[in-house]
Amino acid sequence: xxxxxxxxxxxxxxxxxxxxxxxxxxxxxxxxxxxxxxxxxxxxxxxxxxxxxxxxxxxxxxxxxxxxxxxxxxxxxxxxxxxxxxxxxxxxxxxxxxxxxxxxxxxxxxxxxxxxxxxxxxxxxxxxxxxxxxxxxxxx
Amino acid sequence: xxxxxxxxxxxxxxxxxxxxxxxxxxxxxxxxxxxxxxxxxxxxxxxxxxxxxxxxxxxxxxxxxxxxxxxxxxxxxxxxxxxxxxxxxxxxxxxxxxxxxxxxxxxxxxxxxxxxxxxxxxxxxxxxxxxxxxxxxxxxxxxxxxxxxxxxxxxxxxxxxxxxxxxxxxxxxxxxxxxxxxxxxxxxxxxxxxxxxxxxxxxxxxxxxxxxxxxxxxxxxxxxxxxxxxxxxxxxxxxxxxxxxxxxxxxxxxxxxxxxxxxxxxxxxxxxxxxxxxxxxxxxxxxxxxxxxxxxxxxxxxxxxxxxxxxxxxxxxxxxxxxxxxxxxxxxxxxxxxxxxxxxxxxxxxxxxxxxxxxxxxxxxxxxxxxxxxxxxxxxxxxxxxxxxxxxxxxxxxxxxxxxxxxxxxxxxxxxxxxxxxxxxxxxxxxxxxxxxxxxxxxxxxxxxxxxxxxxxxxxxxxxxxxxxxxxxxxxxxxxxxxxxxxxxxxxxxxxxxxxxxxxxxx
Numbered sequence: 001x002x003x004x005x006x007x008x009x010x011x012x013x014x015x016x017x018x019x020x021x022x023x024x025x026x027x028x029x030x031x032x033x034x035x036x037x038x039x040x041x042x043x044x045x046x047x048x049x050x051x052x053x054x055x056x057x058x059x060x061x062x063x064x065x066x067x068x069x070x071x072x073x074x075x076x077x078x079x080x081x082x083x084x085x086x087x088x089x090x091x092x093x094x095x096x097x098x099x100x101x102x103x104x105x106x107x108x109x110x111x112x113x114x115x116x117x118x119x120x121x122x123x124x125x126x127x128x129x130x131x132x133x134x135x136x137x138x139x140x
Numbered sequence: 141x142x143x144x145x146x147x148x149x150x151x152x153x154x155x156x157x158x159x160x161x162x163x164x165x166x167x168x169x170x171x172x173x174x175x176x177x178x179x180x181x182x183x184x185x186x187x188x189x190x191x192x193x194x195x196x197x198x199x200x201x202x203x204x205x206x207x208x209x210x211x212x213x214x215x216x217x218x219x220x221x222x223x224x225x226x227x228x229x230x231x232x233x234x235x236x237x238x239x240x241x242x243x244x245x246x247x248x249x250x251x252x253x254x255x256x257x258x259x260x261x262x263x264x265x266x267x268x269x270x271x272x273x274x275x276x277x278x279x280x281x282x283x284x285x286x287x288x289x290x291x292x293x294x295x296x297x298x299x300x301x302x303x304x305x306x307x308x309x310x311x312x313x314x315x316x317x318x319x320x321x322x323x324x325x326x327x328x329x330x331x332x333x334x335x336x337x338x339x340x341x342x343x344x345x346x347x348x349x350x351x352x353x354x355x356x357x358x359x360x361x362x363x364x365x366x367x368x369x370x371x372x373x374x375x376x377x378x379x380x381x382x383x384x385x386x387x388x389x390x391x392x393x394x395x396x397x398x399x400x401x402x403x404x405x406x407x408x409x410x411x412x413x414x415x416x417x418x419x420x421x422x423x424x425x426x427x428x429x430x431x432x433x434x435x436x437x438x439x440x441x442x443x444x445x446x447x448x449x450x451x452x453x454x455x456x457x458x459x460x461x462x463x464x465x466x467x468x469x470x471x472x473x474x475x476x477x478x479x480x481x482x483x484x485x486x487x488x489x490x491x492x493x494x495x496x497x498x499x500x501x502x503x504x505x506x507x508x509x510x511x512x513x514x515x516x517x518x519x520x521x522x523x524x525x526x527x528x529x530x531x532x533x534x535x536x537x538x539x540x541x542x543x544x545x546x547x548x549x550x551x552x553x554x555x556x557x558x559x560x561x562x563x564x565x566x567x568x569x570x571x572x573x574x575x576x577x578x579x580x581x582x583x584x585x586x587x588x589x590x591x592x593x594x595x596x597x598x599x600x601x602x603x604x605x606x607x608x609x610x611x612x613x614x615x616x617x618x619x620x621x622x623x624x625x626x627x628x629x630x631x632x633x634x635x636x637x638x639x640x641x642x643x644x645x646x647x
Binding site for chain 2: 047048049050051052053055056057059061065066067098105113115117119121123128131132133134
């Protein structure tokens with residue numbers, strides 16, 4: 001609430017070793033939602049889910065709440081800070097085994113109205129983070 | 141054909157309360173923070189009841205009640221607990237239609253399913269575990285002439301359970317029945333997408349159980365689920381959902397050194413060998429139906445047969461017939477007994493399904509049927525409906541690798557037995573699979589070679605109590621639906637008894 005709504009997407013840094021292109025971005029709506037959540041919860045992280053029910057949703061937690069391991073891949077760091085402000089980096093993780101099947105797609109984190117699940121921090125607001133995907137080849 | 145009246149209208153079997161509190165210590169308890177959220181029916185996209193937005197404080201109240209109840213409940217005889225479970229089953233049967241309407245309104249599923257599957261299975265499940273606990277023996281071994289080892293089953297005490305939204309009542313019952321049979325007290329958190337139907341059930345069965353034995357706290361995962369799963373006051377946590385939350389649950393369990401069972405879904409292969417089409421007979425018809433079962437419960441099933449593998453010689457003909465059969469599936473008012481495809485459970489689920497249809501197209505999969513959101517018009521216009529959708533593609537595409545949890549099928553072909561097994565097993569998950577063949581030897585071998593906890597041979601989507609259900613690989617840990625589940629809710633007490641008067645002789 002304290003930050004102006006974002007009008008721009010945020011593209012993640014390149015963190016996968018040996019790669020030249022980013023893999024993940026935040027929609028402008030996602031940036032605005034994440035700024036509010038950062039104010040409420042402090043530093044944040046994402047872990048991409050798989051499996052049933054709310055699987056395939058990017059789950060957002062207070063940073064460090066979810067313990068990542070060597071079997072996870074860091075897809076990128078996303079800075080949601082407004083221009084000129086101190087950076088607010090959010091890491092986006094996915095399990096290595098899931099990454100093998102997802103690696104040809106570029107991920108955009110968006111926000112939709114919905115009744116969330118899992119332990120993701122946005123759920124009580126009546127919104128959900130959602131992944132939209134496009135083929136990496138079409139990403140120029 | 142019957143069309144059940146919308147809840148709360150004249151002639152309806154159900155009138156929801158305007159507000160559902162938490163169920164703690166055998167009664168309705170307001171949430172400590174006084175907050176509520178709206179439950180939205182996916183049938184029309186409109187709110188129909190308020191539900192307690194429970195927090196850590198409410199979980200503590202529920203745990204207090206459970207800890208008060210657990211010692212006495214754990215000392216009841218198996219005979220007494222079995223009688224309680226059987227009474228619950230009788231109440232479900234006596235109220236089956238009413239509960240079915242409540243379930244359909246909360247979840248969006250076509251009412252033919254809760255009438256004929258969810259609720260009959262729920263009552264039978266209680267009866268199965270009533271029988272299982274009655275027939276469970278302890279164990280003893282005569283280790284030598286004077287030394288006997290006795291093994292007793294003891295309840296764990298207080299356990300936590302977190303329930304998914306795809307079969308709100310049945311999935312709750314899958315976890316409740318073994319836990320209650322084994323003598324545990326429970327704190328349960330239903331899914332926030334479908335929090336009400338289970339409260340309609342507890343209203344019916346609440347007085348059968350001693351106060352505090354079963355406590356239900358609604359709310360969001362972050363606010364109520366996490367305090368439950370991470371509490372040092374539970375002796376076990378059970379969860380059905382997806383992998384990230386599953387890992388988080390296991391992480392919390394490791395911090396408290398307690399057991400956890402997690403069922404995290406799958407991407408089940410449904411394999412059709414060529415000999416299925418040898419005759420155009422009743423078996424062929426059954427196999428065709430087995431293909432279309434991907435749309436059962438709008439695909440919102442952890443074991444949805446959402447990858448169909450057709451052997452090359454029958455690929456074109458089998459698929460063409462099956463697409464036409466799917467096209468005829470009736471999508472409409474979920475309260476109409478003729479309806480075969482209802483509403484997706486929530487708006488975000490709808491959005492997720494549409495995002496997968498989009499990536500399927502981008503990846504070059506061929507759309508053979510459907511692919512669009514459906515507006516049923518009138519009162520149902522705001523509901524969350526998706527056409528049954530069939531894609532043709534290959535197993536490396538994301539629509540073949542992830543449980544979309546919608547009525548979306550990914551179809552591909554295979555050359556021979558090895559190819560079929562290789563494709564089926566090329567997946568992170570291993571919850572379910574289907575094999576269709578007139579050759580029993582082939583079907584048997586395939587069933588054994590597929591890395592999945594449940595392989596249906598020449599049938600699909602049967603969930604009878606007694607048949608163990610659970611995952612291989614990333615589909616999770618533990619088995620439900622079978623007496624094995626009792627072990628997930630019991631401690632083993634070993635009494636090692638010496639009947640000898642002679643000293644050991646060491647000191």
